[in-house]
Amino acid sequence: MADLRFAALPGSIALLLDKIHSVLLSPGFAKDTTSASLWKRLESSLASISYVIHDAVEPRCNSHGVYAWLLRLEYAVYDAEDSVDDILFEPARLEVEAIARNLKYQALRCRDEFFSSLRLVLSLDEKPIWINGNLVEDIDVIAKEMDKYGFIKRETRDELRLSDSLPATSLLDETAIYGREEDRSNIVGLLLSGDENLDAIALVGTGGLGKTTLAQLVYNDEKVRAHFELKAWVGVHTDFEVDRITRIILKAPTFCSIEGDMSLELLLDKLSASLDGKKFLLVLDDVRNEDINKWNDLETSLKSGARGSKIIVTTRSQGVADCLGCSIRYQLNPLTEDSCRSLLAKSAYAGRDRSEIAMLEDIGMKILKTCGGIPLSVRVIGGLLRFKKSREEWCHVLEDLRKANNHDSISSIVLLSYYHLPALLKLCFAYCSLFPIDYEFHKEELVLLWMAAGFLQMSSGQSMETVGAECVDGLLKRSFFIPIDNSHFKMHDLIHCFAEDVSKELCLRWESSDQAANPQRIRHLSLLRNERDIPEMLSVVLHWNRLRTFYLIDSRSCQISPQALKDIFPRIRRLRVLSLPHFPHAKLPHSIGKLKYLHYLDVSHSALASLPESLSTLYFLQTLILTNCYSLLMLPQGIVKLVNLRKLGIKGAGLMQMPKKMSRLTSLQSLTNFIVGHGGSSIKELGALPNLHGSLSVSGLQNVSSPSDASGANLKAMLYLDELELEWSCNNEDPATDQKEVLENLKPSVELKKLSIRFYGGKEFPKWLGDSSFSKIISLHLSDCINCKSFPPLGRLSSLEHLIIERIGGIKSIGHEFYGVDVYGCKPFQSLKTLKFVEMSQWEEWILLEVDGQEFPCLEEFYVINCPLLKGDLPKSLPALVKLEICNCEQLEASLPQTSECCVPKLDNCDEVEKRSNDNQTAPSSREDGNQQFSTSMGSIKDLHESLSISELQDVSSASHASEANLEAMQYLDELELEKTPQDKTLPKIDGEI
Structure with missing residues (x-):
């Protein structure tokens, strides 16, 4: 069988031919007959190979000679790609530098003159030192050898085009689960029963049978969530590393934080203390190692949990179940024929x-x-x-x-x-082997990496990002990826192993210096954090001069010194991707400018205080990620020369302003932040960047020189922007009238989905906010706008689902203008799911609509927090509400809204609120629903009979108040904890079922 690693070769040849074609069409190239003839020979030989390459890599028996032929071809293709990049770089440099001097004519002339002297690059007499022999001659010979292997010619196809599109479906629907309801019920029953000290249940079955999926169903079950105080999930896989497993458990949301340099002994002690007396559920997924000693080290700490704690182990091996002492082995069986038919129908x-x-x-x-x-x-x-x-x-x-x-x-x-x-998807899929099993891919990150690796080309008017997103969707629809949500996904471990097979020796995930590697073939390298091995690994990488990807994974403390980088950069000049997150030093070496082919640079979460000016000579750079580089105050002025830059991620960086002339970066598709400073780019520079996608935060708006500059930003032309944040300084002292005009002129596109406005100092919001034309806004966040005295008609935003209003200090009354009901037939807030008012210090009244049922029909979560002057009523009916929280509203005297049966209010320091449940309300369906905390007086809860379970009552100051609570009538009360209870007070009679 032809080696799997060559299956993506047709795609590589197609990409190379596409590049050669663009070179041949370049202005001035045809004037040089020697160079043109050489490139046309190269194009012709590769085109003839493309007719048979699919047959050559077919999964059928082939001779050793075919393997050697494919190997030579693969090397030649990569070398030819490097040669094309050499040719394209120099005219790009000349053009950029001429444009920087505003000499557009000279830029075009420089480009033509370069191509007219191109014979220096690929003449038969000149051999660049990185090519072994003559490239054109070598590929000519490879093409001539095809005949002796008897390959069958096939009709050529567009290798870089994906298959015909299918009807749009939610990718999350691909995870539909069939035939496991009985298994789920059985496992849940096992978890909720028994009171042993520590019980382990093994889910045993062959790979691909759905053990992990079943464990996830159980893990997320509502009854299970309510039953256990703590939960954690660990993907174990090949190595049972106690240190790593313990860290993952401790980092789970319900546990605690840890320091990065803690020893294993301290970690286990902390785990034991965290679990002490608490009922927990731990899932150890895909356990393969049968080393009982490693398990014993972890088990000792786990035994400190409360009785009834459970462990679920998913494994393919009965031996693992024996090793971990699992008292229950649940053998998972294959799906029934009916379930298989339903599953097939969902996709096929x-x-x-x-x-x-x-x-x-x-x-x-x-x-x-x-x-x-x-x-x-x-x-x-x-x-x-x-x-x-x-x-x-x-x-x-x-x-x-x-x-x-x-x-x-x-x-x-x-x-x-x-x-x-499709050939393009084969290339993209193989690249994913660089990441470890269970890695959670982010869609945008992976697309940017594919783009940097050279897999994605603009096609039929589509951007590279769009093509990349279609590649992700194509692999999801074929179940090579498993969706987590709309932007994250994983690979099944069996699929991941297959990716390693097809990318063997081209892609290497290096986890220790003991791993063997062929430096002649390795093109893409990822390193998993292992501080002890990194110096030795770097000394080896020095000799991998064909490397295109250097990606550091799981590095919370990047143990690579500036000197090591200074030594490496001149040796790996072919690098396209460099990822060094958490770099602990203040500077990158100047020699990074040697990486002239670099397309992707990630130094996020680093201690960098500055970037070398040589970074501005990386003319191929497409992606620069500086997220959370807190010490980085300035970007190099020359960064505006990077005219191929498509992604600039600076969220969380300490930047004070943007470099001047940001408008030159016309290729930008994603700019996370734009900081308006005193000496940098004006906000109107944004007007030259209409193709921005995703999210944009514009801060420092107090530094906008004039409202006309804000108008020049032309935000309304940014049709692809989904999220926008507008922010002034928290010490905002600019005139309110100027700020109102600035915000009025910052009107965004009606395509916007999320909007946030912070520290705005105007007295009223702009007219466009609340306009019904913004029909796609689903989230609105208004905070710290201390001078605003009224709201715009937000009820007219027909798609608005989440509305958060915080610290709007000038608001005293919210009335009909908030709903926008002056428009005939307008039904306000028809889509709203979350409404939150926080720290509205002057808010006194809420004038409600007179007709019930027209406001908030879909509201699920409602919060009124720290509004001390609010009086009057709350909405009378919120039929969809499941979460209600009212805290520190001392003067509020309203009745609780009529809500759904499962809604359990949380009330704190609002004693005057009459707490009553709906007449038809029943008991909470689970302990989780009822396990709410109330910090209130006993007398104020006397009406909470059947509808609520209460877990905590604080400050019981008198026996008479305790009697008024009538706890005996609360037949659904599961647990009761009394704090600050005087010892001489008598408790009321409590129902015997508690």
């Missing part, structure tokens, strides 16, 4: 009409039989079949599966699906 039949499905169903059932009831197999084969339109294509898939004759059905199905991937 998506978007097809009934007649198509009827034509394919019988073949689909035959294909299902090859899956053995394994959910992963069904998902992957379904992902393949959804892109096969005809019955004939489905029959070919069935035939290929039968030919495989492999007892490991998952491997056969994944292999077949991989070979049917």
